[in-house]
Amino acid sequence: MPTYTAPITDMKFLLHDVLGLENYSNLDAFKDATPDLVDAILEEAGKFASEVLQPINQSGDEEGCTFDNGAVTTPEGFKQAYRLYVENGWQGLTAPTDYGGQNLPQTLGLAINEMMIAANWGFAMYPGLTKGATEAIIAHASDDLKTRYLPKMITGEWSGTMNLTEPHCGTDLGLIRTKAEPAGDGTYRITGTKIFISAGEHDLSENIIHLVLAKIPGGPEGTKGISLFIVPKFHVNDDGSLGERNGVACGSIEKKMGIHSNATCVLNYDNAVGYLVGEEHKGMRNMFTMMNEARLGVGLQGLAIADVAYQNAVTYTKDRLQGRALTGPKNPDGPADPIIVHPDVRRMLMTMRAFTESARALALWTGLNVDLSHSAADEESRQQADDMVALLTPVIKAYMTDMGVEVASLALQCYGGHGYIREWGMEQFLRDARIAPIYEGTQAARQQRPRHHGLRGVDQGFRHREQGRGGVEAAP
């Protein structure tokens, strides 16, 4: 059975020594993040990941989610783990204090998130989607909607989802057919079918807040006519208590290659009450707040799976005795040498390690720029940090997820035939990893974007460099 130890030493090195988080304590996002607090949170999160989440990772994969007449049951142990996650306050770590969050830097949030994913990817997706939905509501919703939905989402008592894909359209969202008819009282009635909705239905949280893209009839064609709505699974009364079921139901869940413990749902909307988030027809822009956040999170999945796969490959290659070192026995008293003595095994281990450690640095460095894009002292620094995030997010999404698959495959290779056997857990890592290059914008489509964004970003990068600035000051 695989194990996981959170890379606390490496994270401390990056946060304190390389990025120098303490140097930013004058900024709002960092003011509460004292080194002692950061270290204590890393240690606690590491314990939670290894002791609570990792032990139900393999069993969660074997059992998967079950669907019965509209209800989804998560695997054994997930409810208890989720309850602990909520009780410990992990969900609101980086959320604003106004709505009950702890206002800690996103940089730290990313480190914690890496641990949760590495220990149990399928589990970590539930709170991960809530966080993305929360960000979109914070950025675009009215105060009334914020007050109604945010506090319980930030504790994790309610969870969130994002609903974009429909049976006939994935990447090309201009084609969506889900309708939002104005009801005359400021609310809308949502009707249509959404597919591939991660965490769309489950038994972990009391309510599920769906963020749904739909078209208001009579609006502009294509992506310019798309609006964003909140559609709660249960209506929320004025006093915050839960009312009747809304008109949204889970039609089925998918059987799929990996992430078996996370329910991938068909959601049917039938005259469901929806609340407009932001302006009419500005849904794409608003959803992209969530998508960008989610893309960083997906990149992090690549890194996280690479690390846990690497850790287990190290254990196995030190333990497994086969053959002798080319340069003479290293374990002369044993029947053979551990396979870690072989250069080709080293090549694999070094490739995994060289990726994992720099990917972690890049993820946290980008996280720092996310924080600075919100709270750096002047507009120019904020813009600079924001440009850097815009440039790096597609790189992180595409490269780290591809490498997650590659590293999981290398780690499996280190196990030889045992890597292909379920019991060892390595094939689960590879199956789980394989979704990341696909969802949140398939690589193939993302990579068309250098024409639109990448070149502009690189061009800006070059210009900043020529002027002797750009990102370097924003983050060392």
Place this chain on the structure above:
Amino acid sequence: MTKAFVTENKDVEELKPLLDGLKGGAKHLQQAGMWLMQNAMQNFDHAGAGAHDFLRLLALVTHGYMWCLMAKTSLAKIAEGTEDKAFHENKLKTARFYMSHIMPEAATHLARIEAGADNVMALDADAF
């Protein structure tokens, strides 16, 4: 960004092999960007065909930059007599592996980008 870092640290002897690797990667990246700007505007398929390699190249350079940042920090830690010397020496060793064994992929990506879309799109769709 990388250039400023390379210039700033050019006298640090221990960083030299790493900085050389980073400089090489950044040069390939810049050349790829120039090629795309000069060619992809006339034929968008050049951008589409080179996009995967361009993102990879950009990723290699940014990861290389991270290795240089980490190595610089670890050298400083060793110089000030850190208690965890092995951790920092392992960082430096892994950084050198990255530059010698991973960064060279940059040349392959550049070659593919500069080969453009012609051979990628040469077959008629019916020929598949």
